[in-house]
Amino acid sequence: xxxxxxxxxxxxxxxxxxxxxxxxxxxxxxxxxxxxxxxxxxxxxxxxxxxxxxxxxxxxxxxxxxxxxxxxxxxxxxxxxxxxxxxxxxxxxxxxxxxxxxxxxxxxxxxxxxxxxxxxxxxxxxxxxxxxxxxxxxxxxxxxxxxxxxxxxxxxxxxxxxxxxxxxxxxxxxxxxxxxxxxxxxxxxxx
Amino acid sequence: xxxxxxxxxxxxxxxxxxxxxxxxxxxxxxxxxxxxxxxxxxxxxxxxxxxxxxxxxxxxxxxxxxxxxxxxxxxxxxxxxxxxxxxxxxxxxxxxxxxxxxxxxxxxxxxxxxxxxxxxxxxxxxxxxxxxxxxxxxxxxxxxxxxxxxxxxxxxxxxxxxxxxxxxxxxxxxxxxxxxxxxxxxxxxxx
DNA sequence: CAGGATGCCTAGCGTTGCTACGATGTCGTC
DNA sequence: GACGACATCGTAGCAACGCTAGGCATCCTG
Numbered sequence: 001x002x003x004x005x006x007x008x009x010x011x012x013x014x015x016x017x018x019x020x021x022x023x024x025x026x027x028x029x030x031x032x033x034x035x036x037x038x039x040x041x042x043x044x045x046x047x048x049x050x051x052x053x054x055x056x057x058x059x060x061x062x063x064x065x066x067x068x069x070x071x072x073x074x075x076x077x078x079x080x081x082x083x084x085x086x087x088x089x090x091x092x093x094x095x096x097x098x099x100x101x102x103x104x105x106x107x108x109x110x111x112x113x114x115x116x117x118x119x120x121x122x123x124x125x126x127x128x129x130x131x132x133x134x135x136x137x138x139x140x141x142x143x144x145x146x147x148x149x150x151x152x153x154x155x156x157x158x159x160x161x162x163x164x165x166x167x168x169x170x171x172x173x174x175x176x177x178x179x180x181x182x183x184x185x186x187x188x189x190x191x
Numbered sequence: 192x193x194x195x196x197x198x199x200x201x202x203x204x205x206x207x208x209x210x211x212x213x214x215x216x217x218x219x220x221x222x223x224x225x226x227x228x229x230x231x232x233x234x235x236x237x238x239x240x241x242x243x244x245x246x247x248x249x250x251x252x253x254x255x256x257x258x259x260x261x262x263x264x265x266x267x268x269x270x271x272x273x274x275x276x277x278x279x280x281x282x283x284x285x286x287x288x289x290x291x292x293x294x295x296x297x298x299x300x301x302x303x304x305x306x307x308x309x310x311x312x313x314x315x316x317x318x319x320x321x322x323x324x325x326x327x328x329x330x331x332x333x334x335x336x337x338x339x340x341x342x343x344x345x346x347x348x349x350x351x352x353x354x355x356x357x358x359x360x361x362x363x364x365x366x367x368x369x370x371x372x373x374x375x376x377x378x379x380x381x382x
Numbered sequence: 383c384a385g386g387a388t389g390c391c392t393a394g395c396g397t398t399g400c401t402a403c404g405a406t407g408t409c410g411t412c
Numbered sequence: 413g414a415c416g417a418c419a420t421c422g423t424a425g426c427a428a429c430g431c432t433a434g435g436c437a438t439c440c441t442g
Contacts, residue, residue: 008420037399047422049401058399113361114305121361147373153362154370157352158345165351170304170312171344179345182338186377199389228430238391240432249430 016054018044020064027065027107032115056118063117069108070129076101077136091140092184095159099176102163113160151187158183207245209235211255218256218298223306247309254308260299261320267292268327282331283375286350290367293354304351342378349374 022043026035037058041048055061080097084090102109111117120126137155141148162180166173213234217226228249232239246252271288275281293300302308311317328343336342353371357364 150366150369150373154349154373157356158349160356161348161352165348175341178341182341182345
């Protein structure tokens with residue numbers, strides 16, 4: 001392990017992250033359909049094959065972006081939950097933060113929930129950021145609530161449906177706040 | 192308008208539907224990624240360009256399949272709603288029918304809700320089948336309920352989220368019945 | 383029966399994700 | 413310090429994609 005090979009490894013790790021951020025920026029400015037391996041390679045100023053020395057394929061790159069997204073989502077939800085004054089308002093705050101996240105970073109949200117990825121959900125090898133994001137919903141309910149995971153799943157499903165259906169125009173994008181209010185008041189009395 | 196041109200028009204309409212059903216069958220057996228214009232053309236025993244004389248592009252074919260899907264979904268939901276013994280059970284029956292539809296025809300469901308299509312939602316030119324399906328949810332609530340459309344949107348969002356998240360393994364596919372029960376009992380007391 | 387229009391297929395364009403292969407340069411050893 | 417082994421990277425290319433231009437045949441009309 002010479003110093004040179006260490007430097008190489010550092011450069012390699014740096015380039016790895018460079019690819020991920022380039023893919024994300026390209027997706028956020030021009031949409032995922034503009035993220036081709038050629039354009040991405042040009043953006044990071046390397047040839048196409050180097051992408052495949054870092055990732056198994058395009059799906060793996062999308063997965064890497066999605067994973068970063070889950071970390072950010074978890075942090076975003078946590079901030080909202082902890083900023084809530086009364087515990088009864090935590091769920092509402094987290095739900096609103098979730099919808100915020102989905103509408104403000106649509107490309108990132110697509111990578112996390114719509115595009116095909118290699119990520120494993122709800123299993124033993126689920127990456128920690130995914131669990132962390134999900135647990136923010138669970139934490140809105142009392143620990144002695146035996147159904148809190150079930151509650152969290154339904155809330156999450158409803159929010160995801162609202163986000164994606166309104167984004168694609170299948171439900172009017174205007175009424176999100178009313179829908180959110182209806183959803184939370186229906187669930188919130190049980191914590 | 193001779194009889195011959197009428198026959199041609201009939202044949203053309205027949206072929207139009209043939210393309211749609213072929214696309215749907217191919218998607219249901221091998222997934223939408225296997226539905227290419229080449230394979231589809233081979234399947235209907237015509238050359239590629241004839242597809243473009245019937246549809247503006249691949250998205251338009253997917254849209255046509257989706258439109259058929261909405262008709263079937265509306266009929267499926269209506270059947271479930273009308274079969275419900277008490278009016279209080281109608282919502283539960285419709286919701287269960289919705290999830291049934293999504294899990295039993297995943298490819299069709301994808302065309303309707305996930306794949307890019309040309310369909311216009313929630314506007315003046317929304318195709319009737321789309322409105323019909325949505326109205327089945329609305330009809331589960333009392334006509335004097337001024338928020339019934341809002342309720343329907345939230346319910347639909349939650350069901351869509353449950354369907355798509357469980358299909359992609361993001362929530363465990365096993366607990367659908369419990370989630371459904373939780374969702375309905377939370378909403379059902381207001382009709 | 384000729385003329386014009388219609389319908390269809392062959393062939394090809396540009397782009398996609400991905401990969402085989404050769405050149406270039408670096409490393410450890412004698 | 414020279415040399416063979418090794419890793420790294422770019423050029424070039426493959427098969428498949430959605431889509432379209434152009435020509436050939438066929439059919440209806442006057």
